[in-house]
Structures are given as structure tokens and as C-alpha cells.
Amino acid sequence: MKTAIIKYNAGNIRSVQFALERLGVDGIVTDNPEEILSADRVIFPGVGEASTAMRYLQERNLDKLIAGLQQPVLGICLGMQLLCRHSEENDTPCIGVFDVEVKRFTSPVENLLKIPQIGWNNITGLHSVMFEHVPENSYMYFVHSYYAALGADTVAITNYVINYSAALQKDNFYAVQFHPEKSAEHGARIIENFLNL
Amino acid sequence: MLTKRIIPCLDIKDGRTVKGINFENIRDAGDPIELGALYAAQGADELVFLDITATNERRKTLAELVTRIARHVNIPFTVGGGIAEVEDVYALLQSGADKISVNTAAFKNPGLVDTLAREFGSQCIVLAIDTRFEDGDWYVYLNGGRVKTDRKAFDWAKEAVDRGAGEILLTSMNNDGTKQGFALDITAQLSQNLHVPVIASGGAGTMEHFVDVFGNAQADAALAASIFHYKEIEIPALKTFLYEKGVNVRF
Numbered sequence: 186m187k188t189a190i191i192k193y194n195a196g197n198i199r200s201v202q203f204a205l206e207r208l209g210v211d212g213i214v215t216d217n218p219e220e221i222l223s224a225d226r227v228i229f230p231g232v233g234e235a236s237t238a239m240r241y242l243q244e245r246n247l248d249k250l251i252a253g254l255q256q257p258v259l260g261i262c263l264g265m266q267l268l269c270r271h272s273e274e275n276d277t278p279c280i281g282v283f284d285v286e287v288k289r290f291t292s293p294v295e296n297l298l299k300i301p302q303i304g305w306n307n308i309t310g311l312h313s314v315m316f317e318h319v320p321e322n323s324y325m326y327f328v329h330s331y332y333a334a335l336g337a338d339t340v341a342i343t344n345y346v347i348n349y350s351a352a353l354q355k356d357n358f359y360a361v362q363f364h365p366e367k368s369a370e371h372g373a374r375i376i377e378n379f380l381n382l
Numbered sequence: 383m384l385t386k387r388i389i390p391c392l393d394i395k396d397g398r399t400v401k402g403i404n405f406e407n408i409r410d411a412g413d414p415i416e417l418g419a420l421y422a423a424q425g426a427d428e429l430v431f432l433d434i435t436a437t438n439e440r441r442k443t444l445a446e447l448v449t450r451i452a453r454h455v456n457i458p459f460t461v462g463g464g465i466a467e468v469e470d471v472y473a474l475l476q477s478g479a480d481k482i483s484v485n486t487a488a489f490k491n492p493g494l495v496d497t498l499a500r501e502f503g504s505q506c507i508v509l510a511i512d513t514r515f516e517d518g519d520w521y522v523y524l525n526g527g528r529v530k531t532d533r534k535a536f537d538w539a540k541e542a543v544d545r546g547a548g549e550i551l552l553t554s555m556n557n558d559g560t561k562q563g564f565a566l567d568i569t570a571q572l573s574q575n576l577h578v579p580v581i582a583s584g585g586a587g588t589m590e591h592f593v594d595v596f597g598n599a600q601a602d603a604a605l606a607a608s609i610f611h612y613k614e615i616e617i618p619a620l621k622t623f624l625y626e627k628g629v630n631v632r633f
Contacts, residue, residue, distance in 0.1 A: 305632040324632040
């Protein structure tokens with residue numbers, strides 16, 4: 186089985202590669218369209234800023250390529266947000282697999298909200314094959330200032346002042362806001378489930 | 383709900399942990415990877431590796447070490463110690479570090495914080511502050527606490543956050559090593575007034591100290607070294623204790 190990790194100008198790609206390695210899988214980090222198209226699994230990771238990342242993908246036609254992928258695709262963090270319709274982060278139109286708006290966390294008037302959200306938060310309402318053997322309320326590691334709103338494709342929910350999509354799924358597209366590659370054994374299980382689809 | 387984080391800190395010199403005896407269940411307590419993986423398995427929420435190597439080979443050794451850590455440890459980790467150049471940060475993040483921490487170099491050149499935040503994002507830039515209470519206020523110290531400045535810790539923390547620091551790692555020199563508890567007042571001042579997470583460090587001696595720093599001082603995370611290394615407090619027991627005291631922690 187060939188697993189491609191999409192290489193672009195966003196951080197944290199190495200960690201994903203190492204997480205695959207811990208599962209005995211050799212992930213190929215690539216921006217080569219042939220390599221991506223011929224992979225059995227595609228992981229679209231990323232930490233960074235939405236408009237810069239989208240521009241980079243568009244310049245290489247990777248946005249269209251990603252939208253048309255037929256094999257299982259897993260978006261992580263910024264990767265998940267870029268699979269949505271639009272992000273408030275610098276008013277960026279995104280790839281649009283998920284018909285969901287990405288918004289910025291806003292602090293309620295009465296108390297100070299720390300932004301970005303950094304740390305471990307629980308995921309609930311799990312209903313996806315991604316979460317097989319992952320208990321309800323498992324803790325995952327999140328680092329983000331923007332979130333995908335709830336929608337028809339929501340398959341896991343997290344609360345940080347408001348409820349938002351911790352995970353989305355539609356057809357062959359899977360996406361998580363947290364970092365499974367950094368979320369200890371439950372995170373590793375999600376990656377493994379994705380690879381075993 | 384977002385949980386409070388427990389963060390063991392490992393001091394590294396020439397690729398080896400400096401503290402870290404008293405572990406009969408691992409082969410080599412001097413091996414940062416083995417110790418880090420053990421803490422991760424016990425339920426540590428993050429790790430901090432503080433490099434205190436002072437040789438010319440430092441950069442290369444550290445990047446190699448970071449790669450080995452990232453390969454084996456499945457929770458987030460921060461690398462700090464003497465980081466002064468954008469290239470150093472780039473190399474460490476590329477090697478697999480999740481965050482880096484800056485201290486003296488950022489104080490001497492605050493523009494470094496802006497540059498790093500712009501290049502790599504605030505989420506991976508931790509500002510470390512060593513502070514001591516004297517003459518009625520908390521002042522910033524540099525060079526591992528050897529050099530005093532006349533800048534107040536709160537003012538510097540606020541400026542650094544405005545410049546893009548994504549977290550503050552606050553070490554009270556008055557409390558560090560005393561095992562008498564964290565510095566609650568300055569931790570609370572930062573945590574209640576800054577919109578980024580505050581990691582409290584220095585003074586942990588009992589499990590109650592963690593309850594105090596999370597409860598009264600509203601720290602987002604607490605860091606400790608020797609009490610974990612010498613097994614005076616073990617992470618699973620600490621988390622159970624915190625949970626029973628109503629602190630939201632991850633299991």
C-alpha cells in the first residue's frame with residue numbers, strides 16, 4: 186500500500202511521517218501529482234495560515250487535484266480547514282469538499298478566551314469508521330485559532346466556548362481538526378483506522 | 383473541555399538527560415528518548431527538552447536528537463535552550479519539534495519574536511521568562527537567571543504576546559528548587575491578563591501545589607522536573623489527585 190503525504194508550505198509534515206512510521210507504514214512526502222494520484226491513501230496535513238497555503242496549492246494546481254481524489258483522503262488541522270468551503274482567515278476561498286465555513290474563535294465578553302486553543306480536549310458524538318475502537322470522550326491534541334462550524338458532515342464534536350466540528354467526513358474524504366499524530370495511542374488508532382479503510 | 387496540562391521538563395547536555403536517575407524500569411535514564419517515551423506512556427501531556435549544551439557541535443547534535451525524539455514520542459514537545467537564530471528554529475521544527483522556546487535572545491532582540499511568529503506561526507513560539515521577586519515586583523532575569531534586568535516580567539510578557547508569542551513559560555526563581563509551591567501571584571497576573579496559555583514552572587513539591595496553580599492561579603499548564611525524575615510524584619497518581627480535586631485533566 187502506498188501512502189502519500191501532500192507536501193506544501195505548511196508545517197508539521199515530519200510528525201505525520203513519523204506517526205506512520207510508528208505504525209510500520211512508509212509515508213511518501215510529495216507534491217508530485219502522479220505520486221499523489223497513484224497513492225492508495227492520501228494525507229493532507231498542515232499547520233499554518235490559510236491564504237498562503239491555498240495560494241501555494243493553487244499555483245501548483247494541487248487544489249483541483251485534491252478535490253478530485255477518489256482514494257481515501259485524510260485532512261489534518263489546516264488540511265481539514267482547507268477542505269472546507271471558505272475560511273475567515275484572511276477571507277480565503279478554500280477547496281470546498283465540505284460545505285462548511287471556517288471561523289475564528291471569539292472571546293466572550295465576560296471572560297478571556299485563550300487563542301489559539303492549545304492542548305488536549307475531548308471529542309464526542311463520534312460516528313465514523315475513523316473512530317472504531319476510539320472511546321467517546323477521548324482526548325486529542327488541538328492547536329488552532331480557527332474552527333470548522335457544525336454541519337451535515339460533522340462526525341465528531343469538540344467544545345471550546347462553542348461546539349464545533351472536531352472531525353468531518355464525506356464520501357472518501359475524512360478530516361480531523363486535532364493532531365492524531367500527536368495524540369498518543371487514540372490518535373495513532375485513528376490513523377490506523379484510516380489506513381485500514 | 384480543554385484540560386490542564388502536566389509537562390515534565392528534561393534538561394539535555396550533549397544529547398543526554400542531566401537529571402533522571404531513579405528509574406529502574408527503563409534501561410538508560412540518561413537517554414532523553416527513553417525517558418520522554420516513558421513520561422508519554424504515563425500520561426504526560428507534553429514534554430519540554432531544555433538543551434544546556436555549550437559546545438560548537440550543539441546545533442547538529444540537537445537537531446539529530448530532536449529527530450529521534452519526534453520519531454519515538456507520540457505527544458507534543460517543545461525544545462528550548464540558547465535558541466537565537468531563525469535558522470535554528472527552522473532546523474528544529476523541520477526535525478519534528480512542535481514548538482520552540484526562546485528566552486534571553488528574544489529579550490535582547492524582541493523583533494525575533496515577531497519574525498518567528500510570522501515565519502512559523504504563534505502556535506509554535508513559546509516565550510520563556512525567568513523571573514525573581516525583589517523590591518516589590520517581579521523582574522526578568524537572563525542567561526539562565528544569572529543576569530538581572532530592570533524590566534518587569536508582566537510588561538515583557540505582554541509585549542512578547544503582542545509581538546506574537548503563542549505561550550508563556552514562566553519560571554519563578556524564588557520558588558524554583560524550593561518545593562514550596564508555584565509562584566501563584568505572578569502566574570495569576572499573567573494568566574488572567576494575557577490571551578495566550580501560561581505554563582507555570584518552579585516550586586512544585588506536592589500534588590496540592592498543582593491544584594493551587596491550576597485553581598487559584600489559573601495556569602493553563604504546569605511544568606516540573608526533579609519531582610518527576612526522582613519519582614517523588616508520579617504522573618498517573620498526580621492526575622488522579624487533580625481529577626478528585628475537580629481539576630480537568632486528561633486520562
